[in-house]
Amino acid sequence: MSTLLESPVPTAAADLTLRRGAARVLLANWRGGSTIPSRGLYPHQWSWDSAFIAIGLRHLSVRRAQRELETLLAAQWADGRVPHIVFNPAVPLDAYFPSPDFWRSSRAGAGAGAPAAIETSGIVQPPVHALAAWLVHTADPETSRRRGFLERLRPRLAAWHDYLTGPRDLGGGGLTAMVHPWEPGMDNSPAWDGPLARVEPVAPGSYRRADLDHGQSAERPTDLDYGRYVRLAADYRDRGYRDAGHREAAPSAFAVEDPCVNALLIASEHALARITAQTGGDPAPHEERAARLTQALVRRLWSEEHGMFLNRDLVDDRLVPERSAAGLVPLIVPGLPAPVVESLLSTAKGEGFRLGELPMAASYDLRGHAFDASRYWRGPAWFNINWLLERGLRVQGARQEADGLRDAMLDVAGACGFAEYVDPYTAEARGTRDFGWTAALALDLLAARRAAATPAPRAAERDSTPTDSGVRERTSVHL
Template sequence: MKKLQEQAIEVLNNNWTGSFSIPCANLYPFQWFWDSGLIAIGFAHFDMPKAEKEIETLLDAQWENGFIPHIIFHTENDSYFPGASFHRSDLHPLASKKYKSTGMTQPPVTGFVLEEMYKISNQKEASLKYIASVIDKVYFNHEYFYKNRDPQNEGLVYIYHNWESGTDNSPIWDDIWETMNPPEYTFERRDTTHVDAAQRPSKREYDHYLHIIEIAKEHNYSDEKIAELSPFLVQDPLFNAMLIKSNESLITLYKLIGGNIDKIEQLKKWQEKSKESFNNKLFDDELGAYIHYDLRNEKPLRYLSSSSFSPLFANIPTKEKADKMIKVMIEKFGGEHQYLCASFDPTSALFNPKKYWRGPVWINLNWMLFNGLNNYGYTDIAERVKQDTISLIKNNGFYEYFDSRKEMHTNGKAGYGGNNFSWSAALLIDLLEK
């Protein structure tokens, strides 16, 4: 394992730019929100200054309303589409003046990342001092969500684009695409010049993605207008679980720092409302797990995905619900010929084990699942997730995602997407340390 760990460290160091990390060379040449957070966890184990700088650079791009964009374009680079000139973050009056970015966000992982960094640190006092210098920005980000992304005041925030979910082309969104008929856009994609097109979203899917951004741009990325007009408006269990987990971490960290009574009280209020709505609205008794809710069309999206189990990581389900979820996960996702945990239900006709978020295993979701299973005392299954994750990387390398079918892993060709992928390396380091 020592060799694997050394390789992971090398991947992270190679993807470090001096002030932030790129997810991988060529395919993703900028800074991504949730990638940066998860990468910092890996750095914390061997280079805390880099972990701290990673988060600092990310938070430096925060908008004046607390929003943090999903991509920050630190450099001019035409190897990625859609880039800064398409997204036009400057249309929003409170956008960062310092950095060009997208007008979308991603799962808010920063709160729990800071707590992970603190747990890993062997210089607790210095780490707490660092955390005290950045934590209010993270709190401000959470405040942005509850003020601007919760139109029904339920404690559940919406995403207005599939890219905000982090699970870009999941079959969950197919129902929403059927309600839309976007124009055919003419554009030159760059991702398929680096990676086999069979592993990426289709051209027609991209038309939908771009159309939603065009609507947001037309209204200068106004949250109010987006809530009113975006054809895509979803309450996502993964996104909301990350927010709830990060709230929990902020409460812990603020208590360690001392003071901040008002912020702690507010975080507790958010938590109470969010968890109650989450369990009442997003848990599907019949399916035995959490699902997405389409707020635009007021209907549940009744599919099982790795996101369905992410609430375990945030301590959201009761023990009874957790038992139900794990039974479903093992029955549908955990067969003897499957690596845990596929990103989409392997028993579904929509399952595609090679195509991005339509079936492959992703290391970040496995890392959450490992921690969540341990939270609830399922240490045996947690260990299986850990060993599956190690096997995938050992057999194939540090890829972006992996085929969930065991029979595909005979010749090291079942890792897909970008190679030498930062969060795969970072989270493997963390798993090996646990």
């Protein structure tokens, strides 16, 4: 795989082939109301997957992108949480574990406001949803306004953010906390090894891992880690999915403040401010909360020594000295102190991540003691994280670096068959293929590259340009 500086100049024919391939993946993974991440391994709807998928779907069908988010938010709990999985009742229980009969959301979560008619998990994932909703809106504002898209989603998004900044401020320092390694999205990151070490795993024979039916064990979490995941999920379920601070809830054995999650919350607060203004409300409270979150992010998670943001283990109240790509994602946050931005950019380009030299940034420090180029979040490069880094580079004015990463990602996406993740050195496919957010984010980057290379359209043409496929492609808009 060539470095960014050696990437071939893209051609219109190559872009068209890539676009058609990405569209094929999303069409094949569509299930009538939402898009599954992949056929086989992930047969239900996942929370942050759907947000990223909606961002790409807006370039194929704005209505379908809106439906993606609407379907997910229809499963929101009364306490505001957006569950990380919405289960399809047509899928057999043994197709995925933990299945609905493990989570028992409609019964175990009744006290926390779980919906009675929809089975979900009881944990959450990173809050990309308001950002996704705003981008979907900007793709076709006329259709959005006619359907009342933002008006219907805004209260749900506001309740989601209230939950994250209220019951989930477990550390009391102004940031949201995650209570399970699946919640930050980077499931078996080395950053969780320390916090997980105090969790007693369930007995190996007490459950069956369906993920190994579809993926190689060398690319998946270990049985020991999985046993700990199951223990944490079962304990949370058994206390009614109540968060610490509730009179009937015990403190979680796993509680962390994650820089990626909180950076996405800040970006989504800024998006929610725009959504609120668009729907006739006052955006100031959301902008003020975004500012408070930004201050708390720097105060609680910034490490000058490591040149990046780190996770905070709330049980021990200390920063976890593991350098994962989560600590670079705050580049998407506007208004960071200039020295922090300078240090982040230096770290991203340094020996630990080699952004601009390797095809895509690794999920964990290349020099780290736990680095593994093939095992899930312990080293492979992921498209959603690199999409966020590309966006962050633009927020911070590093346009040349952003262009290089965008082009490299598009090169890799087509070559790897829209893989779930790739080897950071060789860009060889890892995990499952025809993965939803890889295809979706490739569509978004293609649209951005096309928009950058095309003269600005006249006002009447700005929101709708005919494309090769006969559908209307929207330009990518950066907040």
